[in-house]
Amino acid sequence: MVCTLPSLSLYMHPSLNIEQKHRLHRSWKPSSEILRTELFHKFNSPFELQQVHTLVIKTGTPLSALPLSRVASICALTPRFAYAQQIFQQVGQPEIFIWNCCLKDFAESDSPFDAILLFYQLRKHNVCPDSFTCTFVLKACVQLRDLFHGRIVHKFIQKLGLQSNLVLQNVTVHLYASCGKISDAILLFNKMPQRDVITWNTMITQLVKRGYIDSAYKMFLQMPDRNVRSWTAMIAGFGQCGKPKEAIDLFTKMEEVGLKPSEVTVVAVLAACTDLGALDLGSRIHEYSDKNEFKRNIPVCNTLIDMYIKCGVLEAALRVFEGMKERTVVSWSAMIQGLAIHGKANEALELFHQMIQTGMKPNGVTFIGLLNACSHMGLINKGRWFFASMSRDYGIIPSIEHYGCMVDLLSRAGLMQEAHEFITQMPIKPNAAVWGALLGGCKLHKKIEMAKVAMRHLQELDPLNDGHYVVLANIYSEAKQWDDAARVRKLMRNKGLQKTLGWSSITVNGIVHEFVAGDETHPQSQEIFKVWNKLLAHMRLKGYIPNTSVVLLDMEENEKEKIVFRHSEKLALVFGLINTSHGETIRIFKNLRVCEDCHAAFKVISEISNREIVVRDRNRFHCFRDGSCSCKDYW
DNA sequence: CTAGGGTTAG
CATH class of the missing domain: 1.25.40.10 (Tetratricopeptide repeat domain)
Incomplete structure (x- = not known):
């Protein structure tokens, strides 16, 4: 008689009583292959483990077929520690090796403190730690910024005589730096008899995180060998401390040296492009990413989405988003926020709906995007609703x-x-x-x-x-x-x-032109003013009336007009009209909020010149087309 | 079984 093999999940099903389980147990002889693939990933408690263990013994399966790291993690923090030890001592592998695997998992999990607890268990049961053990516990301390336990492990390393181990020295430097003890880290760094590229890279990253960008750059220049990660750490460092231009300059040098940018490099450079509004470099990096199969890398795609959004090319951002095989909450949130700052509130809300339908859980950032969408389009009730919903329906505390x-x-x-x-x-x-x-x-x-x-x-x-x-x-x-x-x-x-000081910039043929209000220093200034005057006559015919209330000072009306007419965004726009071909979209970047008069003027100009004008403001985007703006004048 | 670089908002 052929009987169907029950699966282990059935065997361990809570609804089965002991007798039923015994019956199954007697009749069932699974191969070790089945044990390995189907069964062992399903037990979760020492009780279930014991059932599986019994099964292993009964079927004559070698003990090594057990996923030992899982056995370790189940027994590590329960009173069954000795039970695991007993198994490990029979499998013919060093016991500490198996515990180390478990420590590694704990250190990289979302509760790294378990690694520290396990470390104490190991000591209590007289298991002798090695350098790997210390590495993983220190890694957990780094994750937790736990200097207290970190110091204990540091002393312990010295007790074991492992203090000359380079890897351990590197993690220790990382530990002190990440816990805010940067001077201790530097002290250790200086005392190290030898350093490798990882030592230097760790120091650079940590110095940047503490705000010492200049010291970090000094180290970068000083280090004997630089690999891709060294360059990337420094590029990311410049980006993170608000120096995107320096980040891009360094990236150019990295290319000159002939090093191949990694996914992480690409992310760092794209983030710098985002800050600068450097669409041309950003698109070039996009092409490079596609050529190098970086498409499957989620952070690369997320950063691309953000770059296109902040450079005002919403369609390109959507294309990247649609092309992603897998998305994270970051992808969705970035896209929702993008639609929000482009004044597409309904699309943003619709995207959120889709997100929920795919089963993706929103986070706090998602709701910032949604609230921004409502705010920019005046959807007051929807905004109130989302604010109430975030804690009620998703457990997110505002x-x-x-x-x-x-x-x-x-x-x-x-x-x-x-x-x-x-x-x-x-x-x-x-x-x-x-x-x-x-x-x-x-x-x-x-x-x-x-x-x-x-x-x-x-x-x-x-x-x-x-x-x-x-x-x-x-x-x-x-x-x-x-x-x-x-x-x-x-x-x-x-x-x-x-x-x-307010300034506006526009990129033409890869060159960034910056203007400040009243600017007469640009080589094409005279031409800009001439074209503006012609344009103004045209605008007045279309009903444009200068709004001089934006001028702070008490002065004559025509004086005020002169000031308003030379606002930086107007200068940048006229420069753009002169220097780009007909029909090309003009993209302007302003460091402050766009002025009300310029906003009205740009609407009229978009109609007269039949151009699309995209302005990136301090807060959001304005897309002028056919005499109106994407913000629908609500901003 | 070791160690170092990254994305949404603010």
Whole structure:
């Protein structure tokens, strides 16, 4: 009689009683192959392990067929430690080897503290650790930033006489640096009789993380041999500390040396392109990635998506997103945020819906994107709903950023009282971003009294940020309260602050042209002004009326016009019209928010010149086409 | 069974 083999999952099914299990047990003779592939990954407790162990003995399967690392992890932190030891002592492999495998898994898991606990268990049961053991425990300490246990292991290494082991020295340097003891790390580094490329790379990365970019670069120049990871660490370092130009310069040098960029290099360089709005280099890196089969690498795709979004090419970002075989929450969140800052709120919400349907769990960042989408398009009720939903339906506790988004949403919509009430009822202390969002709403809706309230808090929380003073002065100026405006500007000056100079840039033929307001230094300045005057006549016919209320100062109307006409974004746009071919999209990058008059002017110009104009603002994108803007004037 | 570089928001 042929009987079907029951699977182990059936054998161990909780609904079977002991007698049924025995019956199965007697009749069932699985091959060791079945044991290995089907069975052993399914037991989860010492009790189940014991059943499997019995089975192994009964069927005469060699003990080594057991997934020993799994046995170890099940027994390690339960009172069954000795049981595992007993098995390990019979398999003909050094016992410590098996425990080390388990330690490695723990150290790389999401609860690295288990590695430290296991280490104590090993000591308690007199298992003798080796250098591998120490490596993994130290790695866990690095993950946890656990200097206390790290120091214990460090002393233990010396007790074992392993202090000259290079790998251990490298991890120890990493440990002290990552726990904020950078001077201890440097001390150890200096004492090392020999160092390898990993030692140097570790130091570079850690110095960058602590903000010592100059020391990191010195080390980079000083080190004897540099591999791809050294270059990448330094490129990423420049990017992370706000020096994307330096990152790209270094990348160029890396190419000159002839080293082949890895996936990680590509991610770092793309992030720098994102910050700079360097679409041309970004696209080149995209081609390189495709040629080198980096397409399957999720972070590469995620960074590409973000790069295209922040360079204003939403379609390209969507293409990368659609082409991904596998996506993470980062991919979805990046795309949702991208749609949000491009003013496509409904598409963003729709994408979120799709995300949920694929079974992907959103995180806090996903909701920041969603709230931004609602905020930028004035979807107040949807925004309120998402805010409530995140904790209720997904167990995500709103962070200060989410509260900031909500205040932005409410105050942009003019619901100033509600926004203020929302702030006073927050369970966490409001920060400068929260009050700043309220102040922004006051500017938009000309609420002077509320602006004063917001400013009082901002002066306390963020006194050195010139932006707040400028906004408040603007609010007074718009209300023609010149004395108050002057008082705020004086207050700002007394703190030693200057208004951040606005600038706009445009890339033509790979060359970045930067303009500041009133700029006459560009070689083509005269031509720019001539073309502007012609354009202006045309614009006036189309109904454009200069909005001079954006000028802070009390002066004659035609003086104000002169100032408005030479705003940096207008200069960059006219330069673009002159120097690009007809029909080409013009992309402008502005460091501050785009001015209201420029916004109105760009709409008219997009119609007259029949051009698409994409402006990357401090906060979002404006895509001007056929006389209107993608933000639908809600920003 | 060792050690080093990366992505969404802010």
